[in-house]
Amino acid sequence: MESGTISLERVGSFDLQSTLESGQSYTWDRADGRMYERPGAVGSTAWYHTVIPRSVVGTEAFVRVRQTDDRLEWESSIDAHDELCALLRLDDDLDAIIESFPEEPALSRALERFDGMRLVRDPPFPTLISFICSAQMRVSRIHQMQRRLAESFGTSVTFDGATYHAFPTPEQLASASESALRSLKLGYRAPYVRESAAMVASGTRDPTDVQNLSYEAARRSLTEFVGVGEKVADCVLLFSLDFLEAVPLDTWIRRAIADRFPDCDRGSYAETSRAIRTRLGDTYAGYAQTYLFHHLRTNETASV
DNA sequence: TATCCAAGGTAAGTT
């Protein structure tokens, strides 16, 4: 076992709970089993764990991390320092990003509630699959689906005497039957997951192929996966592939557009996307979207 | 306790 700490003094503000429980990542779990049980909560000192895929570091690598005030403590089967900095986007200059946001009451309120929340930089294939699963689903159930996929088809790893499961590889998911996937409560998403996994497994396409395309070309390219429309493509671009300008037009942000930025509703996804992107600040519009999403989704009155 | 509704949408068919 390896372990270490990461001081957050030079990183800037960071909040592990809101980062991992804001509905952007479905690759982590909590040791106490309370993942996504308290929507909108911040500041938890619980241990969170994940298994970094083989495709990233050459072997399935267990990592767990917790936050105590101004530092992160981690334990892992590898030296996980650099991987954690990447996964949790500790390299982002959050002050500069927030500085780029427009003045807007709901956004200001979101920044107050979730001080230190960052985007994640999740591995591409699990992100692709989890957001294919996200269609018409609640956040907690999306997380459950990914847990079931890992336990049913993922490679098991042991750490500190306990067993954990990596997210399935493209090959492992492609060889799952549709009925097996439906039995995991994926519903009509089952064939989408299976077919998109097969596309990656066969080498026909890979989500990382779009990295060097322009943003809109990358979004269009990702929609060639089965079960991936423009919204899911934006989620993969934002939460995994470093396109921080991507603004997923989900039900919450559409509601926000209708209530707060009605001039940005241009009918089509592409045109509305351009308008809201400009309104939220072209470079980091996706960061602003995620603050708004988490705030509106966990705010009972949803007025501010 | 029964029924209804919406949940981080997409694909396929129509106009």
Added chain:
DNA sequence: AACTTACCTTGGATA
């Protein structure tokens, strides 16, 4: 190209 409709499942709201 814009507009419908079907699609699995279930927790929570409503009657």
